[in-house]
Amino acid sequence: MKKDEKKYDNADECPITVFMDKIGGKWKPVIVWLLLNNGTMRFNELDKAINGITQKMLSQQLKDLEFENIIKRVSYPVIPPKVEYSLTDKGKTLSELLEGIMQWSKTNL
Amino acid sequence: MKKDEKKYDNADECPITVFMDKIGGKWKPVIVWLLLNNGTMRFNELDKAINGITQKMLSQQLKDLEFENIIKRVSYPVIPPKVEYSLTDKGKTLSELLEGIMQWSKTNL
């Protein structure tokens, strides 16, 4: 390592670790991936699309992603309730990255 | 989504999730990153380089990465013991990907 290079010797500082914390976990990648492919999806659609997830977990992960400004939540004040989730511009910039990860993953894992 | 596209609706099948499981976690990214930058490192060097990690965790994570064939372990039968860790060819292919993640992470998080 050149001496003027930043040394990511601490897990908390490592950008990759930060990334894993934000986008990683058991469900977040699938959610982002689905929204990337489908554009806008409702809560119930995501629930049905993701095998094995509970409403609690879905709700929680969506909140996390919204907080990180990766996804956007739009709630329509109608009865029955209707809420649509989609990626923000920031979320969409993940596209290439995720595509790269997928390629590597499929080739090497 | 086009109908001939694979639907990654299950966390276990999602390549990104698989990737996170293998390379993710609290310490693995930092380890891979250090080896990417430094080439070969000894157990003790890694231990000192990574802030806050315990020997137990380091040992465990190294074993995982070795099992995934991401890193290579070479043990010299000398006293005191000397063990060197480095990336495999497969591990080195992570370089671009991690670089991409780092760039995104630094710009967006």
Added chain:
DNA sequence: CTGTATCCCGACCGATACTG
């Protein structure tokens, strides 16, 4: 339909001590 509220378990991880 879109969520919350509880309860609970097991994996992950840290601290510490010990070994070849």
Added chain:
DNA sequence: CAGTATCGGTCGGGATACAG
């Protein structure tokens, strides 16, 4: 130097029920 052994705490995440 390079690990292993043990103990224990925290927390993500699952099951289920309930609410607006």
